[in-house]
Amino acid sequence: MKGFLLRRAATVPLTLLGVSLLVFAATELVPGDVARTILGREASQASVTALREQLGLDRPWIQRYADWLGGFLTGDWGESYTLGVPVHDLVLDRLGHSLLLAGVAFALLAPVAVGLGLWAGVRHDRAADRVISVGGLAFGAVPEFVTGVILLVVFAVKLRWFPSGAQAPEGSGPLIVLWHLALPALSLVLLCTGYVARHVRAGTVASVESPYARAAELRGLTRGQVVRRHVLRNSTVPAASALGVQLQFLLGGLVSVELLFTYPGIGALLLQAAVDKDLPVLQAAALVLGLLYMVIVLGADVAYRLLDPRVRLGAVTS
């Protein structure tokens, strides 16, 4: 396990280097001149040139890339072109908000999806299973911004049970914060539940019908004991990797959900920065998300190994 972690950790800087290159190249390819966008169409060519020099945009890209990466690693992420505040604080502040939203969504997703999957699997090919499988598939097929809009219209506008904005007022208690985050989190959960539940269901069906479950039942265990002691763990093995995949999906969903519920997260920031051609913000936010991605993948791999001794102890090559 330790060797595995070390090996995997060693690949992180290399991947990060690749991601940073991609992010930098992508922002380089953003059409239009940055200085021109900032100053507006009316500005003189001379002032545009002056701004380009001031921003360092006239230097070769390799030099700018090296400066940027060096700055990123030392915590100097530059200043936002449009907001005039340090990028470091801005991005991390927004990241905090997003992690809170994603965390709430995930805390809801994991038990609900695993629970539904288990239930469907234990009672497979019966009514409950059909409802869960088809329902999960249907919700998974509807994009989060559509379910988000429906939730917003029904529960915030018509019924007024929930606020329409996800950001709680400054200094609110945790319950108020959760109340504000409920609708955006729910739209993300609805998107991802079906996928995870289907994986858990498949694992559960295989496990319920496995010879070891049969053997346990023949030893005199009740169905409930068999499920708790044997099926649960065996069916969460596929769930670990499915949850990892969905967590990444969830991060992607943040962009539209944050925008919809006017939530000051990193997704909304990313989108705004792209529109404004605010390169330092865009690059930093993208790189931070990339880093987060890698952490999630690593986490899912570790969970998988912890759950399945065959992988952990090297009988199966993962």
Next chain:
Amino acid sequence: MITVDGLSVAYQGVAVVHDVSFSIAPGRTYGLVGESGSGKTTLGRALGRHLPSGGAVTAGRIEVDGADVLALPPRELRAWRASALAVVHQEAGSALDPTMRVGAQLAEALRIQGRPRGDVTGLLAKVRLPGEVARRYPHQLSGGQQQRVVIAAALAGRPRLLVLDEPTSGLDATVEREILNLIWALRAEIGAAIVLISHDLALVGRLCDDVGVLYAGRLVEEGPAARVLSEPRHPYTRALLDSAPRIGAERAHRGHDVTPLLEVRGLTRAYGKTKVLDDVSLAIGRGEIVGLVGESGSGKTTLARAVAGLGRRGGGAITLDGAELPTEVGRRDPATRRRISMVFQDPDASLNPSHTVRTILTRALGDGGGVAELAALAALEPHLLDVRPSRLSGGQKQRVAIARAFAGRPDLIVCDEPVSALDVSVQAGVLRTLADQQARTGVSYLFISHDLAVVYQLADRVVVMSGGRIVEEGPAERILREPRHPYTIGLLRAAGHEPSQRRRHVH
């Protein structure tokens, strides 16, 4: 006392077990013999009242020590299973939870019996396993050790009925012998009525007091084991006994060309630091059938794969008609590749499930002609050409694989356990086809099997492998009837054949 009275079982309305009755006294062992599809496993599962979904008992009674098993309400059924029933399934590996340590699983079995966790070590000792096995996960144990653990779990209580469903299938002859000896030794101590389900008539004959022969869901013959095996009354039992290959039985003596076709010299293969083939040299003559025997892990499959150009690289040389063969099949030219073909143990894994038999054979032929003739060679009925492998029985699938192996008019066919997964009567037919085609085409076989009697029936010469080396080789008659190497003698004994000592020198 176990009494089964007029038991009938159906799957979705189709009857698979008809009106079966038998009884077993405590301490006695009852063997249920039959081929696949005879209903023996269904019967075994009905005894624990644990039929797969869709299955139901349609008539009859099962009484264990006065308890009417089929009438028990759920709660009492569980209590009865916990206190009176123990089941050992085939493939012990899958009967153990892969995510739980062995100790925890045994502790669970003990807890049901109200016994403390500390008894795990004692339980392991009973099945001759060291206590440290408790800390292992199932996948870290060998097949034989896994089966011992399952038996240990069965011994956690004091079962009145012990059902052993093919407890040694998939195990090597030596390990099988050990497991059976263990069951034999524990039999008196357990004092339970034992039902041993098996397709192996000889094995049941050695272990059981009484034998019941199942055919198409009916008990066609029943009686003391010795009587049923020596004077079978029902024609099916007689056919079953006759189709089982036996060492020492009449075998066709055939001559073959002595010019070597394939020569293997100093072949060495290793996985990491473990040598699986250690300086192996072997020659196969034109038209010769060479039987390759040994336990799993002896290197026989690795050798076969090396000849076919599969598997990893290593030292040594393989020549075909004097010309050296590249190690990897990808580097052999198509004409050479066609000269060596292979039949695998599991046709399910080697036949593409989405192709019809016709497509499979047409592709193997290349030019597309003569599919019907090819199928006829392998005694494959013409109407089977347009179905997919999933619709075929095990024997039919293996015939497709054999037909495919002959498609390229090979000089050598490597057969890796081609009949191991088949029932005795089907096996006899497939072996006959292999022998007929050999005689007709003059092809050579490298025939791998763990079943020494099968090898005896087919092979001209036998090569015995152990630990990656060839320990003995010679004419089949000599090796299997008068073996000299202790390993070969052990192998024969484990399979229940007492080798003749005639020519062994005593020093």
